[in-house]
Amino acid sequence: MKIRWIYLALGLSLLAGCQPKEPIRIGLLAGLSDRGSDFGESVRNGVILAIEQQNAAGGIDGRKIDLSVRDDGQDKVQAKKAAEELIALHPDVIIGPVTSSMATVVVPMMNEAHQVIISPTVASTYFKGKDDYLFRVNCTTREAAIQHARVLYERGIRQPALAFDASNGPFSDTWIAGFNEELTRLGGRVSATAGFESVASTRFADVIGKLLExxxxxxxxxxxxxxxxxxxxxxxxxAPNLPLSSSEWAASGEALSEMGGRAVEGLLMTHAYNRNDQSVAYQQFRDAFKQRFQREFGSFSLLAYDTAKVVIAALQKKRDGERMKEALLKYGPYTGVQQQIQFDAYGDATREVFFTEIRNGQLVQLK
Incomplete structure (x- = not known):
């Protein structure tokens, strides 16, 4: 009888050892059903690619990564509900949100819950230099806007006018402030600004008309x-002959060319990666993305891919009992597809920006 119990205990022990390990849980919060859902979808696709690649390679220490996705709809009420659902899952980390306006809604919730959240794209200076639970991978609106002002000034632009989406004020306001400050320093000036709400009924002809005055x-x-x-x-x-330019918010270059057609011909845009890169890492990412999603990637997908890889690298090095915030701060710099990602003490990173022009329907990067 005693031997039988020994064999039974041994069998149960072996059976327990064969059970799959508990998965690592990562949340994703993005706008997937709003008018600008191409932004959120680009981020989601970049994260999915990185996680699928890691799971195919065995996960992290034999643990698969389980991704839980929630749609904030770019709506405050929906964002709060989505954030509450993700927090309740107790993930190791949440990736998102994708816009600064949604960050103003969910970051206070994450701080209260001591939940680490890392955004590929939130750029408003509102979130820079704060000791909280938000990590940022992108450069700030101010950094990008200053570069934008310099490029336009070099092209002879002295008094541009700006149309901006007022529904994402934390991004638009700080971008315009940085641009205006730098352009004024160089000797130019912003001739006018016109805000609008991003809804289907917006009369964009009126917005442009106000600026042309x-x-x-x-x-x-x-x-x-x-x-x-x-x-x-x-x-x-x-005004068919006026030069056109856009912030990095519209950096889904291929999608912009598809949506705008001939109207965006000659438009200059800011984006977060080097299109002319011949490195193996970049070529592999580009090919893998196209094979997985049957389309070219945009800035947001690469930023999201880099963000997911940062999370994976930190989780691989994180020790038992070590908090995720401590691990992210401790184990950098992290290797992105093109750029190193290094967080400062506040969880802020920066990034080099590039400029591309649409010529004959093709995206041509400026040297």
């Missing part, structure tokens, strides 16, 4: 890919 020598759009394409269409109709 001030005789600008260029038009700049601080808006999503969809709204930028609609602004460009009206700008080409009302």
């Amino acid at each position: 001030h005789s600008p020598d260029a038009l700049i759009f601080v808006a999503s890919t969809l709204d930028t394409s609609r602004l460009a269409q009206q700008a080409r109709r009302l």
Whole structure:
């Protein structure tokens, strides 16, 4: 009888050892059902690719990564509900949100719950230099806007006008402030600004018309890919010869070209990666993304891929009992597809920006 119990205990022990390990849980919060859902979908696809690749390689210490996705709909009420659901799952980390306006809603919730959240794209200076639970992979609006002002000034632009999406104020306001400050320092000035709400009923012809009353020598759009394409269409109709430019918010270059057609021809845009990169890492990422999703990637997908790889690298090195916030701060710098990602003491990183122009329907990066 005693021997039988020994064999039974041994069998149970072996059976327990054969059970799959508890998965690592990662949350993703992005706008997937709003008018600018191309932004959120690009981020989601970049995260999915990185996680699928890691799971195919055995996960992390034999543990598969389980991704839980929630849609914030770019709506405050929906974002709160989505954030509550993700927090309740107690994930190791949450990736997102994708816009600064949604960050103002969910970051306080994450801080209260002591839940680490890392955004590939949130850029508003509102979130820089704060000892909280938000990590940022992208450069700030101010950094990108300053570079944008310098490039336009070098092109002879002296008094541009700006149309901006007021529904994402934390991004738009800080981008415009940084741009205006730098352009003024260089000797130019912003001739006019016009805000609008990103809804289907917005009359973009009226927005452009208000700007043209001030005789600008260029038009700049601080808006999503969809709204930028609609602004460009009206700008080409009302002022066909004015130079057009857009912030990095519309950096889904291929999607912008598809949506805007001939109206975005010649448009200059900011984005977060080097299109001319010949490195093996970049070529492998580009090929893998196209094979998985049957389309070219955009800035947001690469930023999201890098963010997921940062999370994976930190989880691989994280010790038992070590908090995720401590691990992310401790184990950098992290290797991205093109750039190193190093967090400062506040969880902020920076990133080099690039400029691309649409020529004959193709995206041509400026040297």
